[in-house]
Amino acid sequence: MSALLAVLGVPLLGAAVLALVGHRPFARDVNVGFSLGTFVAASVLTAEVIAQGPQFAWGQEFYIDPLNVFLVALTAFVGLTTAIFSRPYMRVEQDHGKMTPPRLRLYHGMYQLFSFTMLVALTTNNLGILWVAMEVATLTTVLLVSVYRTAASLEAAWKYFILCGVGIAQALFGTVLLYMAAEKVLGLEGGALLWTNLDSVKTQLDPNIIALAFAFLFIGYGTKVGLVPLHNWLPDAHAEGPTPVSAVLSGLLLNVALYAVLRCKVLTDAALQSALAGQLLMGFGLLSVVVAAFFLSRQKDVKRMFAYSSIEHMGLIAFAFGLGGPIANYAGLLHMTVHSLIKSAIFFAVGHAAQKAGSQLMEDIRGLIKVSPTIAWGLMLGSLAILGMPPFGVFASEFLILTTAMRQQPWATPLLLLALGVAFASVFRRVLPMVFGETTLKPLPHAPALLPVFVHLALGLMLGIYIPPYLDAWYVQAARMLGG
Amino acid sequence: MDEHVAPLINLFAAGILMLAFAMLSQRRILTLIHLFTLQGAALVAATVIVGYVTHQSHLYVSAGLTLALKVILIPWLLHRVIDRLNVRWDVETLINIPTTMLIGIVLVVFAFNLALPIAQFSSSIARGTLGIALACVMLSFMMMITRSKAVPQVIGFLSMENGLFFAATSATYGMPMVVELGIALDVLVGMLILGVFMFQIREQFDSLDISHLEKLKED
Amino acid sequence: MSLLGLTSQLLEIMAALLLAPLLTGWVNQCRAWLQNRSAPGLLQPYRVLHKLFHKDSVVAERASPLFLGAPYIVFGCMVLACAIVPTLSTDLPLAPAADAIALVGLFALARVFISLAAMDVGTSFGTLGARREMLVGFLAEPALLMVLFSASMISKSTSLTTIVETLGHRELAIHPSLAFAGVAFTIVSLAENARIPVDNPATHLELTMIHEALILEYSGRHLALVEWAASLKLFAYSCIGLALFFPWGVAEAHAPLELLLALPVLVLKLAIGGVLLALLETVSAKMRIFRVPEFLATAFLLAVIGLLVHILLEV
C-alpha cells in the first residue's frame, strides 16, 4: 500500500518542486533524484506484487496485477534513464541557446507531471480515472513538444493536441457506453467503472453495447497508440520535441495507450464471446506494420524515421495481441518491454548525434565512428536491435510472433515478410552511412551520458538470450490474464 | 412526475442537436460563439432535470461546473482572444455549406440507426438521448474537419465535449463525481493551452489560418 | 597382377611409344600422296625426335620451373593414357587406376599444364594459344565425356576394359546411339589433335595456329617430348576410337596366344585409320576460330542425343 503511495507521490511532489525551482542549473539533478525515487518505489511495489500477488489500494481505486506492474516498473526505469540522459543533453541545448531557464522550468515540471499521469493511468482501477490520466498525459506532452517554440514544434503540438483530443473524446464516449452496460448489471452504486468489478461480471454484459463501446475505445486509445489511419500526429510530435521527450513518448506513452486497449479487449472478448476485438487489433496492426514500413524509406529526419519505426513496432505488438493465445500474448508483452528499452536507447544516441551535427537531417550526420565510437556503436547496435537482428530481444518476440502467425494466420506472413524486409532495407540504408564512412562532425563540449544507452542495450540483449525466471513468470501470468 | 419529464429532456436533447447543426452551418465567428454558449446552457438544463428526477446530488454539482465552464468562462475567454487578435473575418469553410448540411443529415441518420438497439435496454428514463448525443459528437467532428481557421476548430472540439457530457449525464445518470471533475478539469486546461497556442500561432504566422501549419509533411 | 598381365601392360606401353611417331609419319605420307606431293620418309618423325634430343634446349630467361617441367608432365600423362586404353589386351594392371571419366580428366590435366606453360613466358603467341586451346578444350571435353557415357551406358560400366569386352563379344547388333557417338567422337578427336578443320598441325600462321602456338617457345629435348606427346595423343585417341567402335581382335585376359595376334591386327587397323584421317583432312578446309565453337557444339549435341537415343530405344 505505501509503495503505491510512494510511486504516485514522488513524481507529483517532484512536479511541484520543479515547478518552483526548475530553471536553476541544479534542477537537472533534482529531476534525476525524483525519477530515482520513483524507480526505487516502483521496484519495491513490484517486489511486493511478486511476493503477494495482485493487490488493491485505497478501497479498490487502484489495482496492481502482473499485467500493469511490469509496465509500471518499465515506465519508472525508462523515466530514470531518460532523466539521466537529459542532464548533459539539456546543458548542450542551453549552450546552443535553444533552452532558456523559463523553458527549462516548464520542461522539468511537465516531465515529472507526465510520469505521474502515466503511473496513475497504469495503476488505476477506475476506467474514468484512466481516461482522465490519459488526457492529462496528452496535455503535458503537448507542452513538452512545443517547448522549443519554433514554427515546426508549434505545428506539431497543435496537430498533436487536436488529433489526440478528438481521439480521446471517442474513448470517453466508449467509457460512457461501458459504464452504461455495467450499470445495468452492477446497479447504480455498484462501482460500475471499476475494472475489477467489470472483470468479475464481464460475461453478463450486453454484447451490443460492449461491441459499440469497444469500437469507440479502440479508435480513441488507438489514436494514442498510433495505429495507421490514426497515426498522423505521431511522427511530427516525436520528431519536433526535445529528444528526451521523444524517447519517453515513443518508449512509454504508446505502451500505456496499448495497455488501456488491452484492458478493454479483455472485457470485450468475454462479453462478445467472439474474436472481434482480436480481429480488429490484427487488422489495424498489420496495416500499421506494412504502411509504416513503406513510410520509412523516404525519410530525411532521423527522429522522424525512428518515429515511423515506433508505429511499425506498435503495429506488430497489436498484431501479436490480436493473434491471441498464450505464446502470442507472451510475445506481445516481451516486444512491448524490449521495444521501449531499445527505442529509447536509439533516441538517446540519436539525440547526441544530432547535437554533434547541429541538425537532425541524416545527410549532415556522417561517419560517427571516427569522432565518437561510443555514440556510433550505440546507434548501430540499437538500430540493428530494433530491426529484429538476434541476439537482441526484439528478435525473440518477432520469432514467436512470426512462427505462431505462420500456422494460425498464414495469409499474414507474406505481408509481414515484405514489411520487415522493406523496413530493414530503408532504416539500415540510412543508418550505415551515419555510423561508418568519412565524417564532418565536431566533438561535443560536454561528455555524452552514454551509460543509459548501453544499459538499455544490455537489457535488450539479455532479454534476447536469457529471460530470468521471475520475469518469465510475470509474462506468463499477464498473458493468461489477457485471455491466453 | 416522471412521465412528462422525459419529453422535457428530449426537448433539450433536440435543442442541443439543433444548435450543433446551426454551428455546422454558421459563417460568422461571433454567432458561432453565441451558439456554443446556448448549447452549454441547454446541456446545463438537461443535467439539472436529470439530477432532479434521479435525486442524484452530484449531478447538480456537475451542472454547476458545466455552467461555470461552458457558459461563462470559455465564451469569455474566446471573446478575449477574438478582441486581442482582432479576428473579425468570416469563417470560410473548405466545402460549401449545403454539402456539409447534407453530410450532417446522413451522419444523424447513421447515429440514430447505430444507437437504436442500445436504446431499448437503457434503464434511464431518456432512452433516445444516446442517439442524439452520438449525432452531436459526429456533427462537431464534421465541423472540425471542414473549418480551416483555428478558432472554429477549437469550438468544434468543445462542442464535441458537450455532446459527450450530455451522453454521460443522459445515458447513465452521470459518471462518478471524481470522473466528472477530472473531465471538467481537462477541458478547462485544454482550453487554456489552446488559447496560449493561438497567441503563439498568431505571433509566429501573424494569421490564424491553419493552412500555415502544413510544413511537416512527406515530400 | 599376374605375370601375363604385367607383360601385356609393358608390351602395350612399348607398342604405343614406338607406333605413335610411325602413325604420324604414315598420316603425313598419305596426305602428301593425296595432294600429289612427294612424301617425306615413313621414319621421318623418328629422325626429327632424334635430332631434337641431341640439340641444346634454349629457354627464355624469365621462364619458371613450370615451363621446364610441363613437357615431362604432358608426356607422362599421354603415356598413362595409352597404358590405360586396352589396345592389345584387356588384362591391364594399370586399368583400374582410371576409368573413362578419369581418362577425360587426364587429357584435361595435360591440356591445363601445356596452356599454363604457354602463358608462362608471357609472349602474345603463348597466351593466344593458351586461350584458344582452353576454348577448344572446354567444348571438346564434355562431348568426349558424353561419347564415353553412351558407350558405358550400353556396357553398364565406365571401366574401359569392361567396355571393350562387352562391345567385343556382342553379336553384330547395330547400336544407333553408337552411330551418333561415332560421329561426335571423330569431330572431337579432330579438334583435340589439332587436325585440319580446327587447326593445321603443319602451319605457324598466327591467325590459325592453336597447338603450334602453345609450344612455340620450346626447343631441344623439351620440344621433342612435346611433339612425341602430341603423336602419343593422336595414337591414344585412335585407340579409343578403335576400342569403342571396332573392338574386335583385342586379346582376352586368359588367352596369351591372342596377344601375339593382336599386334598385327592393331597395326592394320591403325593404317586404315591413318588413311581415312588423311583423306578427311585433304577434303575439308580450315575453319575460322569462331566457327570452331559451333562445330564442337554440334559434336556435344550429337553425343547427348546419342545418350538420349540409348535411353529411349535400347534400355
Next chain:
Amino acid sequence: MTAISSWIHLDWMLLVVAGWLLIGIVGVIALRRFELVASVLFPAGGLLGAALFGVAASALFAGPQVAVLALGLPGLPFHLRLDSLSAFFLMVIAGAAAGVSAFATGYFRKGEGTPPGLLCLEYHVFLASMALVVLADDAYFFMVTWETMALSSFFLVIANHRIPEIRRAGYLYLLVAHIGAIGILLCFGVLQADTGDYTFANMRAQQLAPFWASTAFLLALFGFGAKAGVVPLHVWLPEAHPAAPSPVSALMSGVMLKTAVYGVLRVCFDLLHVQLWWWGVVMLAVGLATALFGVVFAAAQVDMKRLLAYSSIENIGLLFAGIGLAVLFSAYGMHPLAALALTAALYHVASHAFFKSLLFIGTGAVLHATGERSLGKLGGLVRTMPWVAWMTLVGVLASAGLPPLGGFVAEWLLLQSFLLTPGLPSSFLNMLIPIVAALIALVAALSGYVMVKFFGVIFLGQPREHKLLEAHDAGTAERVGMLWLVAGCVALGLLPTLFIGLIDPVTKQLVAAGLGSTVAASGWLLVPASVERASYGPVLFLLGVATSFALTYLLVRRFYHGRLRRSAPWDCGFQWQTARMQDTAEGFGQPIRQIFEPFFRMQRELPSPFDEQPRYRVSVGDHVWHRIYLPIGAAVEYASKLIGLLQRGRIGTYLLYSFVTLIAVLLVVRP
C-alpha cells in the same frame, strides 16, 4: 561439472567455442595492440580450430549426443545436438578455419579501417557462431546463431568502411541475409505445426500434409538459397566477398556457404523426411542454373576476388544439383543411389572448403604484397612470390577438378551417380538425367578454363606493373596456413576411401544407406559398386604419371644430355616484347563472352573513327540485377511515394482519416 574424463565430444566442442569467444573478448580489451592480436590471439584461434577438427573427426562415429544450455527463452532453452551430419560439417568448418586463422596472423599485420582488436572479436564470434549453427537443435537457437553469423561477417566485410563501395556491399549483404533469415524463420514456423514446441526433435515427429511440407521446403530453399547465393538471390555474393579482408572472404566463401548447404540437408532429409520427387527436380534446376551462371560470369571477371566469388556460386550450384539428385533418388526409395549422390555432394563440400579457402588466401597474399586486386595490374608473380604461386597452383588444379586432387573425386562420384541409375520410374526424369550430366560436364570443363585464366594472368607471364617486381613472398605464418590447406586438398585427392569412410555415417543417418562398406573393401581404389563397373585409383594414377616423368627425365639425361641455354624469348623473332603484348583478363574471357552472349548485359563503348583518344570499354552487367532487383527497388520507392501522400500535413485530412476509420469500425461492429 562432471569429471573432465567423462566429457563427451559435445562438451569439448563447447569448450573450443567458449575459447574462441574468450579470445574475442581479450582482443577487444587489447584494442590497439597489433603484435598481441596478431602473434598470440589468432594463432590460438587456429590451434583451437585444429583441436575442434580432431574432436569432430572422432565424434563422427560416436552416437548422437544432446545437451541443453540454460540460456534462451524460458520455455525453450538452447538445445544442442551432435549427430554425424553436424560432426562432418564441424570438421569441414574447423579444418578450413584452422588454416585461415594461421594465415590471418600474418595478414592482420597493419590495422586497416577497424582496430585489429575489434577485428579479432568479430572474427572469432564469426567462427563460434558458425560452429554453433551446426550444433543447434531448436529453431530459436538456430536462428540466433544463424543471424549472429550474418551480423559478425557483416562487420568483418565493412572492416575498412571508408570506401563507399564496401559499405554498399556490406549493406546489400546484410539485407539479403536478413530477408533469407526471415524465410527460414517462417519455414520453422510451418515445421512446428502449431504445437508451439520449437525443438527439432518435435519437428521430426510431426507428420506434415504434403502442402505444408512443400511450403516448408520452398521456404527453406529460399532462405538457405539466399545465404548460399543461388542464382536469383546471389547478387550480394560477388559484392560482399571481394570487399571483405581476404581471410574473411576465404572463410565466407569456403565455409559460410556450407552452413547454408547444411541447413538445406537438415531441413530436407532430417526434419521433412523427403516426401515429394519434384523437390529434387526443383533443386536440380536451381543448382544447374546457378552453376552455369556462376562459371560463365567467373570467366568474364577482371577482379581476382570477384572471379573467385563467382566460382563459389558455381560450386554451390553443383552442390545443390548433387543434393537435388539425392532428394530425387530418396523420394523414389532408391537409397543406395541417394547415398552415392549425397556422398558426392558432401565430398564436394569438404574439397571446396579447402581449395576455395586456399585460393582466397592466395589472392590475399597477392593483395597484401602488391596492393592490387584487378587482374589488369598483376602478372609474373611466380618469380617474385614462388611459395604463394606453387601453393595456389594446387588450389587451382583442385578447383578445376583435375584428377589427382580432391575436386575431381567429387565430380567423378557425381557423374557416376548419373551413370549407375538403372532408370527412374517416370520416363520424363530418365530424359532429364543425360541432359543434367551433360551440363555438369560442361560446367566442370568451364571451371578449368576459369582457373587457367586466374592462375595464368596473375602468376605467369610478364609483370604488368613495375611495382610488382618488389612484391615480397608470404610470411611464415601465412605459409603455414596455406600448407595446411594444401595438405587438405592433396589428402582429399589421394585418399578418397578414407574420407568416404568419414562421410559414411552421415549418409547412413540421412538416407539410411552408405558407401563405406563397398569402398573400404577395395583399399586404394575408389570403387562405388564393383571394380568391373567403375573404379578410380588416385594413388596409382599419380604413381603412373610420376614414374613416367622420372623415367623420361633420367633416360634423356643418360642417352642425350641436360644442357640448357637461357636467351631472349623466341616469339617468332620479335625483340621488343612488352608486358602489354600479353593477353589481358578481358581478352582471356572474350571467347566465353562471345559464346554465352545472352547471359551477360553488356554495354560496349566503341571509339568513333574521329576520336583523338579512342577508348574501347566494355562493362559486363548482370541481368538479374537489372531485371529483378532494380525494379523491386523502384517499386518500393514508388509505393512509399504513394503512401507518403497520406501525410500531406493538412490537419483537416488527418481528422477526416480518423472520422472515416470511426465510421468504418462502427459499421463493422454494428450488432
